Amino acid sequence: MSGRHRPCAPRLKDHGVALPVVLVAMVALSFTALAAMKSAANTGQVAVNLTAQAQARESAHTAIRYCERILNEEPAAITVWPAPTDGARAAWAQASSWAGADVRAESVPWALLRSPAGEPAPAVAPQCLVESIPMKGPAASVMLITARGFSPDFTQDAAGLPLSGAIVWEQAVVALPKP
Numbered sequence: 001m002s003g004r005h006r007p008c009a010p011r012l013k014d015h016g017v018a019l020p021v022v023l024v025a026m027v028a029l030s031f032t033a034l035a036a037m038k039s040a041a042n043t044g045q046v047a048v049n050l051t052a053q054a055q056a057r058e059s060a061h062t063a064i065r066y067c068e069r070i071l072n073e074e075p076a077a078i079t080v081w082p083a084p085t086d087g088a089r090a091a092w093a094q095a096s097s098w099a100g101a102d103v104r105a106e107s108v109p110w111a112l113l114r115s116p117a118g119e120p121a122p123a124v125a126p127q128c129l130v131e132s133i134p135m136k137g138p139a140a141s142v143m144l145i146t147a148r149g150f151s152p153d154f155t156q157d158a159a160g161l162p163l164s165g166a167i168v169w170e171q172a173v174v175a176l177p178k179p
Contacts (some may be wrong), residue, residue: 049166052151055122056166059113060149063126064172066108067145071130071176078106080143081131092129092146092171099160105129105148120152123165133173140175147171 070077081091081104091097097104105127113121126149133142147170154165 052153052166053168055120056149056151056154056168057170058149059122059126059151060147060168060170062113063108063128063147063149064145064170066112066126067106067128067130067147068172068174070106071143071145071174078130079104081129083132083134090144091131092144095160097129098127098148099156122150123152123154124150124156126150140177143174143176145172145174 067078071080084090091104096102106129107125107127110121110125113125126147128145128147131144131146133144135142149168149170151166154167155163157163
């Protein structure tokens with residue numbers, strides 16, 4: 001062959017597009033990786049919060065069982081508050097019943113809160129409050145037990161308002177035979 005050269009293929013106008021496409025893909029992958037890391041961090045916090053809530057729920061169960069037990073003692077070793085009348089708020093719904101100078105709630109003694117498994121005790125002793133429920137008929141006295149349970153990391157201010165941790169409220173209705 002002689003010194004003849006073949007003509008080159010014409011250059012396309014999209015020459016150099018690969019770099020911007022790769023950069024856009026890298027940015028998209030970076031955002032995806034950041035979102036996955038944030039999700040993993042949030043999953044850990046959700047697990048901690050669920051554990052605190054479960055511990056507070058168990059604390060509230062303990063308070064309900066405590067009030068049930070002392071209601072069955074002769075004589076009952078807990079104050080049973082009267083049912084509200086004339087549209088008044090129930091005692092359990094009043095913040096002053098749980099904290100402050102006019103506390104009506106009964107705290108579970110610390111000696112009853114020790115766990116044989118070594119689980120952490122709540123930071124605040126669980127509380128319960130018993131109110132009567134007016135019922136017709138001589139069959140039984142009906143009581144409403146309201147309990148508050150706290151997680152081990154629970155903190156509150158001087159007014160009893162939560163600052164951190166978990167608090168769970170539970171209620172149970174108990175019928176006791178009339179004497």
